[in-house]
Amino acid sequence: xxxxxxxxxxxxxxxxxxxxxxxxxxxxxxxxxxxxxxxxxxxxxxxxxxxxxxxxxxxxxxxxxxxxxxxxxxxxxxxxxxxxxxxxxxxxxxxxxxxxxxxxxxxxxxxxxxxxxxxxxxxxxxxxxxxxxxxxxxxxxxxxxxxxxxxxxxxxxxxxxxxxxxxxxxxxxxxxxxxxxxxxxxxxxxxxxxxxxxxxxxxxxxxxxxxxxxxxxxxxxxxxxxxxxxxxxxxxxxxxxxxxxxxxxxxxxxxxxxxxxxxxxxxxxxxxxxxxxxxxxxxxxxxxxxxxxxxxxxxxxxxxxxxxxxxxxxxxxxxxxxxxxxxxxxxxxxxxxxxxxxxxxxxxxxxxxxxxxxxxxxxxxxxxxxxxxxxxxxxxxxxxxxxxxxxxxxxxxxxxxxxxxxxxxxxxxxxxxxx
Amino acid sequence: xxxxxxxxxxxxxxxxxxxxxxxxxxxxxxxxxxxxxxxxxxxxxxxxxxxxxxxxxxxxxxxxxxxxxxxxxxxxxxxxxxxxxxxxxxxxxxxxxxxxxxxxxxxxxxxxxxxxxxxxxxxxxxxxxxxxxxxxxxxxxxxxxxxxxxxxxxxxxxxxxxxxxxxxxxxxxxxxxxxxxxxxxxxxxxxxxxxxxxxxxxxxxxxxxxxxxxxxxxxxxxxxxxxxxxxxxxxxxxxxxxxxxxxxxxxxxxxxxxxxxxxxxxxxxxxxxxxxxxxxxxxxxxxxxxxxxxxxxxxxxxxxxxxxxxxxxxxxxxxxxxxxxxxxxxxxxxxxxxxxxxxxxxxxxxxxxxxxxxxxxxxxxxxxxxxxxxxxxxxxxxxxxxxxxxxxxx
Numbered sequence: 001x002x003x004x005x006x007x008x009x010x011x012x013x014x015x016x017x018x019x020x021x022x023x024x025x026x027x028x029x030x031x032x033x034x035x036x037x038x039x040x041x042x043x044x045x046x047x048x049x050x051x052x053x054x055x056x057x058x059x060x061x062x063x064x065x066x067x068x069x070x071x072x073x074x075x076x077x078x079x080x081x082x083x084x085x086x087x088x089x090x091x092x093x094x095x096x097x098x099x100x101x102x103x104x105x106x107x108x109x110x111x112x113x114x115x116x117x118x119x120x121x122x123x124x125x126x127x128x129x130x131x132x133x134x135x136x137x138x139x140x141x142x143x144x145x146x147x148x149x150x151x152x153x154x155x156x157x158x159x160x161x162x163x164x165x166x167x168x169x170x171x172x173x174x175x176x177x178x179x180x181x182x183x184x185x186x187x188x189x190x191x192x193x194x195x196x197x198x199x200x201x202x203x204x205x206x207x208x209x210x211x212x213x214x215x216x217x218x219x220x221x222x223x224x225x226x227x228x229x230x231x232x233x234x235x236x237x238x239x240x241x242x243x244x245x246x247x248x249x250x251x252x253x254x255x256x257x258x259x260x261x262x263x264x265x266x267x268x269x270x271x272x273x274x275x276x277x278x279x280x281x282x283x284x285x286x287x288x289x290x291x292x293x294x295x296x297x298x299x300x301x302x303x304x305x306x307x308x309x310x311x312x313x314x315x316x317x318x319x320x321x322x323x324x325x326x327x328x329x330x331x332x333x334x335x336x337x338x339x340x341x342x343x344x345x346x347x348x349x350x351x352x353x354x355x356x357x358x359x360x361x362x363x364x365x366x367x368x369x370x371x372x373x374x375x376x377x378x379x380x381x382x383x384x385x386x387x388x389x390x391x392x393x394x395x396x397x398x399x400x401x402x403x404x405x406x407x408x409x410x411x412x413x414x415x416x417x418x419x
Numbered sequence: 420x421x422x423x424x425x426x427x428x429x430x431x432x433x434x435x436x437x438x439x440x441x442x443x444x445x446x447x448x449x450x451x452x453x454x455x456x457x458x459x460x461x462x463x464x465x466x467x468x469x470x471x472x473x474x475x476x477x478x479x480x481x482x483x484x485x486x487x488x489x490x491x492x493x494x495x496x497x498x499x500x501x502x503x504x505x506x507x508x509x510x511x512x513x514x515x516x517x518x519x520x521x522x523x524x525x526x527x528x529x530x531x532x533x534x535x536x537x538x539x540x541x542x543x544x545x546x547x548x549x550x551x552x553x554x555x556x557x558x559x560x561x562x563x564x565x566x567x568x569x570x571x572x573x574x575x576x577x578x579x580x581x582x583x584x585x586x587x588x589x590x591x592x593x594x595x596x597x598x599x600x601x602x603x604x605x606x607x608x609x610x611x612x613x614x615x616x617x618x619x620x621x622x623x624x625x626x627x628x629x630x631x632x633x634x635x636x637x638x639x640x641x642x643x644x645x646x647x648x649x650x651x652x653x654x655x656x657x658x659x660x661x662x663x664x665x666x667x668x669x670x671x672x673x674x675x676x677x678x679x680x681x682x683x684x685x686x687x688x689x690x691x692x693x694x695x696x697x698x699x700x701x702x703x704x705x706x707x708x709x710x711x712x713x714x715x716x717x718x719x720x721x722x723x724x725x726x727x728x729x730x731x732x733x734x735x736x737x738x739x740x741x742x743x744x745x746x747x748x749x750x751x752x753x754x755x756x757x758x759x760x761x762x763x764x765x766x767x768x769x770x771x772x773x774x775x776x777x778x779x780x781x782x783x784x785x786x787x788x789x790x791x792x793x794x795x796x797x798x799x800x801x802x803x804x805x806x807x808x809x810x811x812x813x
Binding site for chain 2: 017018020024027028031032034035238239240241242245251252254255256257259260263264267268270271272273274275348352353355356358359366370384385388391392395396399400403
């Protein structure tokens with residue numbers, strides 16, 4: 001015979017999970033009531049009493065002033081997404097977003113192949129594409145800049161090739177090809193940046209809203225990965241000067257709040273440059289964010305490096321691999337794969353921290369929804385709440401999705417050792 | 420290839436393959452590059468400061484400030500110096516961090532234990548709380564507390580009151596003012612004596628239990644001493660404590676002590692946000708303790724509550740305390756967000772000083788010194804704790 005109704009099915013579940021003891025039952029009732037109350041208030045404000053359409057603030061006044069003013073959100077949606085980007089040029093932002101999503105999704109799914117090409121596109125070609133499309137390209141690169149870059153590349157290329165030859169990463173016969181590749185790609189980069197594609201120039205002060213938030217967050221994380229790896233390797237190095245410098249750098253950036261880093265970047269950075277040069281405000285914030293997040297990334301990568309058994313390094317040495325060969329072919333691929341959840345968590349933290357750029361005057365998503373409070377056309381009792389609710393909702397969706405992905409990757413990578 | 424062992428001395432390697440040569444040359448290059456860039460930066464900074472006619476040096480800390488601060492723990496006015504303004508900022512940071520840490524820990528522990536409850540509804544409510552508040556940036560939460568929740572409170576003349584002693588209005592929280600009379604210092608002495616007495620009592624109770632096996636109700640006795648002794652001294656010195664209750668006048672609340680809404684918004688936002696992280700830390704700490712420990716303690720005859728208290732939680736503490744310390748550090752650093760809502764803690768006060776005096780480099784150095792000191796102290800504490808709590812293996 002099947003089990004009686006009181007111990008199986010929904011009733012049985014409720015008896016066991018909600019009402020096992022008198023104290024528990026009381027808590028269930030209290031928390032259930034609390035939950036229902038909170039859900040009711042939220043739905044009441046956001047759905048039942050909300051204003052869904054209207055032309056201006058009159059729609060959200062009077063009797064309608066007890067619910068969200070979604071009419072304002074719909075009118076300002078473009079501004080909240082793109083900032084002050086010119087309306088006719090928004091297709092450029094859309095292309096950047098679509099290409100980014102199409103390139104990122106295959107990278108995030110472990111089962112799809114061609115990861116290396118995908119990675120090179122995402123980390124190499126896509127940033128240039130984004131830069132050209134968002135600003136308009138056609139940078140004014142004159143002859144002196146070409147010469148400076150040429151000298152810089154020549155001065156860098158020769159020692160790197162020499163060291164590479166010595167470290168046995170590069171075969172002697174490939175030296176010419178490598179130097180040609182480096183010089184050629186730099187030349188192509190400069191050339192592409194100076195081509196006039198006919199796109200009107202959009203200065204960075206016009207970028208805002210979700211566009212700016214994503215630009216800051218993605219640039220921060222992409223720039224912080226290589227720097228973080230180098231810092232992590234430096235911290236584990238046996239050379240005392242390198243170790244001291246890495247430790248000092250990491251502890252310095254980790255010990256101060258991001259807002260002081262942003263103030264430093266926006267106020268002190270112009271002081272460090274030769275008199276007369278000016279610095280784009282967004283670029284200052286990007287540098288500050290990149291340095292800050294590279295310190296945290298260094299700690300995450302260091303955790304991954306510590307998890308690789310020492311036998312790997314010893315086996316590499318027994319095979320005759322040099323330090324950099326070992327790093328590039330054996331240790332780093334394993335370490336980085338192990339800390340993918342840590343990297344995604346870093347990205348979530350960085351994404352939440354990008355709202356601070358509003359404090360130094362960059363119109364990210366949070367600052368731009370607050371700009372609605374000074375708009376004569378839409379000021380109403382619920383303007384504040386609607387704007388904040390919208391911004392909180394957007395952030396929550398992004399961060400929640402990323403945290404679920406991080407948990408998914410953790411389960412994928414956990415190939416055993418579960419107790 | 421023949422190996423001549425030990426005949427010609429150590430094996431000869433090419434100059435550039437010698438690890439010592441490589442290591443020294445890399446470090447020398449690094450130092451040279453750092454020195455070069457450092458020198459360039461200093462030269463440029465001095466030139467730029469001179470061009471903009473900004474002074475250098477620490478003398479500006481004695482100049483009169485000329486601005487007012489909305490919340491100060493020490494006396495401060497417009498004619499106080501910049502240095503005093505920064506001191507007010509540091510004290511406010513410490514105050515907010517202290518209050519926030521206490522609340523965040525209490526709420527975090529409660530929510531963390533709730534998350535592990537067998538009651539499905541309780542666990543779900545805790546999970547929703549954690550997931551919602553963890554994924555919304557702290558600054559957004561702070562603005563919501565400040566501009567949505569606290570602004571919805573009524574004006575002072577119709578403020579809400581709890582038993583006519585604590586008033587909530589959109590001017591902040593007004594609590595009664597404690598006015599201490601003569602002899603009140605003895606109550607402070609009594610508190611310190613009570614704490615010392617509790618420490619002695621615990622040691623004695625442990626020795627007694629080791630010798631005879633009898634347990635002593637240390638917790639209840641300590642509570643009694645902690646509250647009883649100061650209360651006794653209070654009565655004996657003639658009750659030297661008066662309260663100034665806030666009074667609801669026609670237009671305003673007068674009397675009492677006001678905690679500005681900026682402080683309340685910062686305090687609530689910081690506490691609720693950090694509590695979500697602490698809840699996850701507590702949950703992972705308790706889950707990290709081997710299930711065999713719980714089963715063994717049940718087998719020994721311990722009830723669930725003493726088993727949790729005496730066996731699981733002490734072991735969980737080893738896993739909980741390092742990330743907990745780093746969350747406290749995060750809370751202290753996050754208090755710097757007060758600059759966005761105008762609460763005068765260190766970054767906000769320093770920012771105003773920076774704007775008015777133009778001496779950005781000095782103010783930034785002050786910020787970095789203060790925050791780096793706090794974080795290095797926390798790191799040192801964590802290292803000490805880890806070395807004490809390390810599992811000693813054979």
